[in-house]
Amino acid sequence: MSNRDTIEEKRIRKSIKEQKAKGRDKKKKRNIQLAIICSIFSIVVILGAAYIIVHSISKKESYRTEGIKAYKEGNYVDALTKFDASLNETQWFSTKMDQDTRFYIAACYMRTDAYDKALDTYRSLKDDKQTVISKDKLEEYINLSSSLNEVKNGNINDSFIATLEQEYNRGNTSIALFLGSCYQKQEKYDEMVNYYNIYIDKYGMNTYLAYQLSTYYLNNDNLDAAIPIINQGLSAEDDLYLDKVKYNDCIVSEKQMDYEGALSKVQALVQQYPNDETYKREYDFLNSRININPEPVHTEGDADVTY
Secondary structure, three states: OOHHHHHHHHHHHHHHHHHHHHHHHHHHHHHHHHHHHHHHHHHHHHHHHHHHHHHHOOOHHHHHHHHHHHHHOOOHHHHHHHHHHHHHOOOOOOHHHHHHHHHHHHHHHHHOOOHHHHHHHHHHHHHOOOOOOOHHHHHHHHHHHHHHHHHHOOOOOHHHHHHHHHHHHOOOOOHHHHHHHHHHHOOOHHHHHHHHHHHHHHHOOOHHHHHHHHHHHHHOOOHHHHHHHHHHHHOOOOOOOHHHHHHHHHHHHHHOOOHHHHHHHHHHHHHHOOOOHHHHHHHHHHHHHHOOOOOOOOOHHHHHOOO
């Protein structure tokens, strides 16, 4: 082999070595870049997982549970505080829970006579495109809260009622609830009963109407009319005024002189609503009728005592 061939062979070998070295360098750089990308991706995944966990686990549900407990005990102010705290907690996948919480909030407003706030809440729930609450049920509560708000604000006069009558005669049967409330405020009870029954025939019984009508009949000692109304209220789909219907059911038993039955019913109410003074007074009264103190309150000698 000539010198020229030897030199050319060495040059080729050197070139091959350099190319292999460059290839190794490129591969090493690619591996480093891939490692960096994988590390960054891992960090993103970890941070994303942490973010999801933070927004998926919060005190939202515990606050809501505490609010429901306060609501069922009749502590509506405390319930509102807990429900607001629940809504203020950030948590993913809680749309349905939050809507139900807002429904409870509206119920708190109804039970504390804040009908305007209840009305706004019911309307916002109905306007919510993602609402899972029955639109018919929300419409019913919108009618009820709107009616009670008008009555509360004293917007009741002959002109106002005449306007409602015209609207009713044009076919808006939901106005019957407004008219019944108005006539109740005016103590025109025959008209009240008429329009409440019209509303019930069209839209069904709810606990508010069962409470109002049964109270009216009980005040007039008409048990035959009160009992079926109460039974309808006890099986109504809503529970907004269910405790008041149950209380009237207790009064029916009392008027029938079934004191043990009445005591059992009101005892359940006291356990559920321990802060309600009306239920506690009724319990004390019925308990005294059943568990009469065998010891006389006065003795013969008491009459001779002077001060």
